[in-house]
Amino acid sequence: MALFQELGLSQQLNNAVSKMGFEEATPIQSETIPLALQGHDLIGQAQTGTGKTAAFGIPLIEKVDASVDAIQGLIIAPTRELAVQVSEELYKIGQTKRVRVLPIYGGQDISRQIRALKKRPHIIVGTPGRMLDHINRRTLRLQDVHTVVLDEADEMLNMGFIEDIEKILSNVPENHQTLLFSATMPDPIRRIAEKFMSEPKVVKVKAKEVTVPNIQQYYVEVQEKRKFDVLTRLLDMQSPELAIIFGRTKRRVDELSEALNVRGYSAQGIHGDLTQAKRLSVLRQFKEGSIDVLVATDVAARGLDISGVTHVYNFDIPQDPESYVHRIGRTGRAGKMGAAMTFVTPRESSQLHNIERTTKRKMDRMTPPTLDEALEGQQRIAADKLVETVKTGNLSYYKQLAEELLEENESVALVAAALKLATKEPNDVPVNLTAEPPVVGKGDKNRRGGNNGSGRSRSNSKNYSQQNRRGNSKRFGDKRRSNNSGGQGNRQNNRKDSRTKA
Numbered sequence: 001m002a003l004f005q006e007l008g009l010s011q012q013l014n015n016a017v018s019k020m021g022f023e024e025a026t027p028i029q030s031e032t033i034p035l036a037l038q039g040h041d042l043i044g045q046a047q048t049g050t051g052k053t054a055a056f057g058i059p060l061i062e063k064v065d066a067s068v069d070a071i072q073g074l075i076i077a078p079t080r081e082l083a084v085q086v087s088e089e090l091y092k093i094g095q096t097k098r099v100r101v102l103p104i105y106g107g108q109d110i111s112r113q114i115r116a117l118k119k120r121p122h123i124i125v126g127t128p129g130r131m132l133d134h135i136n137r138r139t140l141r142l143q144d145v146h147t148v149v150l151d152e153a154d155e156m157l158n159m160g161f162i163e164d165i166e167k168i169l170s171n172v173p174e175n176h177q178t179l180l181f182s183a184t185m186p187d188p189i190r191r192i193a194e195k196f197m198s199e200p201k202v203v204k205v206k207a208k209e210v211t212v213p214n215i216q217q218y219y220v221e222v223q224e225k226r227k228f229d230v231l232t233r234l235l236d237m238q239s240p241e242l243a244i245i246f247g248r249t250k251r252r253v254d255e256l257s258e259a260l261n262v263r264g265y266s267a268q269g270i271h272g273d274l275t276q277a278k279r280l281s282v283l284r285q286f287k288e289g290s291i292d293v294l295v296a297t298d299v300a301a302r303g304l305d306i307s308g309v310t311h312v313y314n315f316d317i318p319q320d321p322e323s324y325v326h327r328i329g330r331t332g333r334a335g336k337m338g339a340a341m342t343f344v345t346p347r348e349s350s351q352l353h354n355i356e357r358t359t360k361r362k363m364d365r366m367t368p369p370t371l372d373e374a375l376e377g378q379q380r381i382a383a384d385k386l387v388e389t390v391k392t393g394n395l396s397y398y399k400q401l402a403e404e405l406l407e408e409n410e411s412v413a414l415v416a417a418a419l420k421l422a423t424k425e426p427n428d429v430p431v432n433l434t435a436e437p438p439v440v441g442k443g444d445k446n447r448r449g450g451n452n453g454s455g456r457s458r459s460n461s462k463n464y465s466q467q468n469r470r471g472n473s474k475r476f477g478d479k480r481r482s483n484n485s486g487g488q489g490n491r492q493n494n495r496k497d498s499r500t501k502a
């Protein structure tokens with residue numbers, strides 16, 4: 001790690017980064033910032049959560065002449081949420097220099113965007129479709145652009161986006177500088193990328209693994225129809241501060257978030273069929289912690305930086321290894337710890353190995369928690385909460401009654417009762433989830449269905465009810481259910497201050 005002061009930045013930029021609380025530059029930042037400032041085209045590859053945004057943001061802001069009222073930098077991002085987030089980070093970097101940054105993305109009122117464009121922003125951060133739209137309307141003029149950034153470049157250069165990108169670039173002066181960043185850069189895509197650039201420097205942060213070491217990675221062998229119960233037990237046992245659960249399809253995300261709510265978790269889904277307003281509001285609630293669990297398709301997997309995400313659950317194993325890297329990379333960011341659990345059904349073991357081959361890292365096997373372990377986890381949260389309240393709560397109002405209760409009851413029994421009331425006990429309310437076909441890994445002879453998204457056969461989907469078919473249910477009997485009404489409220493409070501464990 002190097003100090004930012006050693007990277008040859010202006011005083012204004014040094015002030016900006018220290019105001020953002022950055023002390024040292026991350027490896028990708030210290031390697032790419034000087035090269036970018038020298039004007040080289042760049043391909044930057046570094047692990048998730050290691051500061052790639054500032055790695056392109058700092059040199060771009062440095063190069064902007066704030067006294068010139070024209071768009072000088074263009075940042076293209078694959079999703080609207082990411083465009084918003086990147087523009088916020090760039091705004092912070094450029095604040096001391098008074099650089100104007102504007103996000104433009106689909107789903108937002110276009111006339112409002114046109115008005116904002118008239119205010120002469122210096123940098124535009126946008127999604128390809130809406131940028132093209134503005135170019136066609138002649139409301140976006142790019143003749144003064146000197147720097148183009150593709151964030152999540154491999155995704156952007158994937159088949160779906162490449163034509164849009166080419167069209168956008170044909171409106172930018174030819175001698176512009178191009179910066180491409182991503183945590184993953186498969187070789188065929190890198191070759192496409194190089195065609196867009198002139199003598200690019202390739203900076204690949206030296207790391208043995210594609211994923212960051214501070215994410216503990218587990219796989220859980222589980223049958224499709226048992227997944228939901230295993231998920232809720234894991235949530236109970238691990239009690240994440242914030243968790244993201246990835247499902248394969250939009251329907252899957254809807255069904256999962258519905259089912260989680262039925263079982264007393266505060267969850268919301270996010271996917272491409274929701275309105276833009278809804279997507280942004282779900283994300284905001286998740287960031288604020290008013291929902292604990294975000295259920296998402298891969299749309300949320302690229303680039304989103306939400307602090308406090310301690311656990312990622314791949315309810316469905318990802319279709320390709322790159323997607324795995326980006327999904328689990330939503331935790332363990334900026335040096336923090338994280339845990340990722342990937343569910344693997346019996347026929348998906350080849351896909352598990354396929355992922356491990358690409359990431360060059362083995363996942364540890366985790367056995368699904370028993371009901372007792374799930375309950376223990378929740379009890380521990382309740383106990384922590386109780387002790388915390390002893391320390392910080394204003395209890396004088398309760399002490400008189402407490403003493404009376406202690407005269408008439410045994411003390412251990414009293415505390416046990418308080419714990420019971422404060423514990424969110426696992427429940428088995430039936431939920432409906434449509435089964436997903438397995439993802440069969442590359443090179444698997446028996447491969448059928450499942451590996452190519454939309455074309456996939458749905459013939460083996462069927463509705464069934466997932467319930468706790470637990471062996472040890474008798475021990476708890478119906479008493480366990482009697483306390484569930486108090487569970488949800490407690491969960492909200494308990495989750496926030498419990499420490500996490502994987």
Ligand SMILES: Nc1ncnc2c1ncn2[C@@H]1O[C@H](COP(=O)(O)OP(=O)(O)OP(=O)(O)O)[C@@H](O)[C@H]1O
Nearest residue numbers: 022024025026048049050051052053183303305334
């Ligand atoms: N030098 C630094 N010191 C401390 N924190 C930093 C530094 N640079 C970036 N960060 C913070 O680290 C977090 C992750 O950064 P960022 O989102 O840029 O990661 P990324 O490499 O783009 O990840 P992804 O591959 O998921 O897009 C952000 O919250 C960012 O503010």
Ligand SMILES: [Mg+2]
Nearest residue numbers: 052053151303
């Ligand atoms: Mg990023």
